[in-house]
Amino acid sequence: MASSRPGPPEASAPSSRLEEILDDKLRIQELPESDHEYEDLSPQEEAHMAYLESVKIPIVDDFKTESTEIQDETLEVVLPFLEGNPNDFPLNEHGIPHLQKEKHVKFLKKALGDYPAPFAMMDASRPWIVYWSLQGLSALGYDISEYRERVIHTFSLAQYPAGGYGGNYGHLPHLAATYAAVLSIIMVSTPSTPSTYDSINRKNLWHFLGQLKQPDGGFNMTTGGEEDIRGAYCGLVVISLLNLPLELPDDAPARKHGLTSFTDRLGEWIGKCQAFDGGISAAPGNEAHGAYAFCGLGALAILGAPKHTLHTYLDMGALVHWLSARQCAPEGGYNGRTNKLVDGCYSHWVGGCWAIVEAAAAAAAPSPASLWNRDALARYILSAAQFAKGGLVDKPGKRPDAYHTCYNLAGLSAAQHRYLHDGDAVAEQGLDAPFGWTPNGSFAGSRVWADADEVGLVHPVFVIPFGAVRESRRYFAGKNSF
């Protein structure tokens, strides 16, 4: 049985996030004191309230259910942060909190440090913590080269002798851990220090991936593990970045079913993950979900130029309709599924889909200025997703973690920057397509962030800095085999 395995945690492909691993007792609700009196609204607050009024959907059903109840409760928690400034952050010229870069840097550096015993529950997710923290720090403009040696050391312990990475020494190899490990190593490496790149055993990794390729085209997350769309994305990212042979190893079980390449039947399998409402799910038949949508689009953007692959394997009209519907009104942030709550991590999972979709949509229509509301997303991130003491959150009242910090920042970057994909400059062979992206300037439309609130460029497919992609490409492109 290959398809329809149970998926990963909600709101979290391709990760297993801290939030789900930690006991509730470790998560303390911490809401700032609200001393809001409506009689003394500042002009700023009045402007924000007028804005919120202007973007809400003016139709509200009388018929209430559990979903509307928790949505109403959520709005009650979120709105004060969009109307005013309960955290007392310094405001930019638009009356929106500045991005608290220093505090977030401090938070992420701490996330790379030591954890007390109750955190044993995240033992298997350590590669994620490292990746989220390093990527978040890079987006904030922090030079992460000081971590180079410790990154290499950390992952040399977690590298499985027969190939791939686990969570720690002695753990079995897992595709999610492998993805996080490879991205982390690439982020801190440069061609002038080749031993860091070479710490990855590419040949054994290739064999490990060969064990995961399924007869229906998808990838398992680990040997004997579940098959879902995270596998397709994580697998292709690793193959493409490390320039591994596309040919399946001789001992790959999928060969017995007539497959010869890692890409065989993969586009079709991803197409089967598109749900009836246009979204993309963990595996065929499951519910559409924002994090899996990013994995599906990321994988298709590695298989070829988005303007080809998205149209070949997906119903684009339905996809864009569904992605667009994920933006919550008036919150501005994204939710992950129909009738679910806004959550800062979807700033990336859904917000990050747009660069890929816009690259594909430009081929079909007079190039739209933007398909989505960048401004509203940036408002949510800056006003509601910054934790007072540093780090970013799902929504106000939740504790920050490296996961939400990384993906809120990636989403903010997606809102602030534009990218072009030159699909014709890439040879349509091998997995060259993701190297055809170039930055195309800051978003010039209406915006609520100041220049000081800008975060760095994030590669639309690999979700690491462009420089890291360029340099690793330069290094691995020369490796034709092992």
Add this chain to the structure above:
Amino acid sequence: MPRSDDATYYHDDPAWGDVTPLAQDDGGLHPLASIAYTDEYSEAMGYLRAVMAANEYSDRVLALTEHIISMNPAHYTVWLYRAKALRETGADLAREIAWLNPTALQHLKNYQIWHHRQTIVDVLGSPAGEADFIATMLEQDSKNYHVWSYRQWLVQRFDLFASDDELRWTEAMIDGDVRNNSAWNHRWFLVVGGQGGRLESRRLVERELEYAKYAIRKAPQNQSPWNYIKGVVRAAGLPFSTLTDFALEFADMRRPDDIYSSHALDLLADIYADNEGSKEEAKKALHLLASRFDPIRAHYWNYRKALLEVPETTA
């Protein structure tokens, strides 16, 4: 780390006397995101590494994995090794399920548990009891993604697509919260997914259209049944205009002050876009959405408007 009295240790247990634990060696440099494990966890992991290196599958290995899972249920390595040990020792799988139930309830968001359960139930070869357990889980979180995905696996594994019980249960879930999109997705999976994505039977098409309409009338601003009804029309190979009169019940564009659903406007835009003669009407619907009824998505509605101008050369 101080030791607590109820901790379990192996080094002075004669049953483990023949095993030398493989301790973790962090080498010279301090790894990133290090965890100060308790002695209990460290020692148990040392014994696990040792038995894994020796490929040992035995009752004591089952006990050891159970112990580690109780300390860290998010440890996929332990779950995978346990699954293999159950297979190799021919353990009683019904007992495994009985142990899994409270463990899953204790760790609602854990997903290794669900993959493990799937492996076990696959070998057991029967879905008996699973529906009841799923119901208990969904009482805690009616949209739990793992639980619904597991349910879909069960339907596929045991061919429950045509089961009346399954459809009735799904209806009860939608009845409980008509906005539960996971339940709508499951209905789609049963009714259409099981038919290879096509709806051939006239009777089924009618039934599904009526079902979705009934739900929409309860709460017209709920997007789940609107997506569903559009899907039904598409899978049946019918034109969107099948739904014109129904959509107009909620959005008569001549009376913009009496619009009860932005999703009805959205559908009308699709209906009118299908026909060269009504493209102006489609634009009007999209304009109402962008300017008044769903302004946060104004860029998207304007994009749809721009698409109306594109000559239909490509599909």
